Amino acid sequence: MGMIKGIVFDCFGVLTADLWHEFLASLPQGTDIQAIADVHRAYDAGTISKQEGHDQIMQLAGKEFTEMEDLVQQDITKNTSLLRYIEELSNKYKIGLLSNVGTNWVRDQFLSEEEQGLFDAMVLSFEVGHNKPDQIMYTTVCDRLGLQPNEILYIDDMSRYCIAAEEIGMQAIQYRTFEQCKKDIERALNG
Helix, strand or coil: CCCCCEEEECCECCCECCHHHHHHHHCCCCCCHHHHHHHHHHHHCCCCCHHHHHHHHHHHHCCCCCCHHHCCHHHCCECHHHHHHHHHHCCCCEEEEEECCCCCHHHHHHCCHHHHCCCCEEEEHHHHCCCCCCHHHHHHHHHHHCCCHHHEEEEECCHHHHHHHHHCCCEEEECCCHHHHHHHHHHHHCC
């Protein structure tokens, strides 16, 4: 185990509510979730336009999915407890953000300039042209932080993204609640 020098956070479901997974959970049984997820991944990777993604999801799901960036700011729950904790952590550790997102919404609308300043690197899927769990997403954040995978602690609410991080040598924590995550982070940092 390398000594942890950096902590990388996912955005949706960690720094915010996870509207996408709530949307999927709300769909009637028999809906082709995989086809809908494939469309959303293509949009997040920047291979189809927002309008194409919107229309295809509407067709497949029979209802509209409102992209995070189209929501009114008040509708988005920001995990302020976690952001305050990240501020503390940023005094001792390099901080990264790794997110599957189809636009620059994280910078343009979600995080204030001050909050963006907490992150030493932001790796957004639409800029890389890939999505988690593709390894290039994880190696890109390592490169931008100037750290080896074994020096990074990765936080995500999705277990398969945590597993992908572990496969390249990172330690990973699955985010469930702020309290649980903070305890797990402290345990990992104090080895």
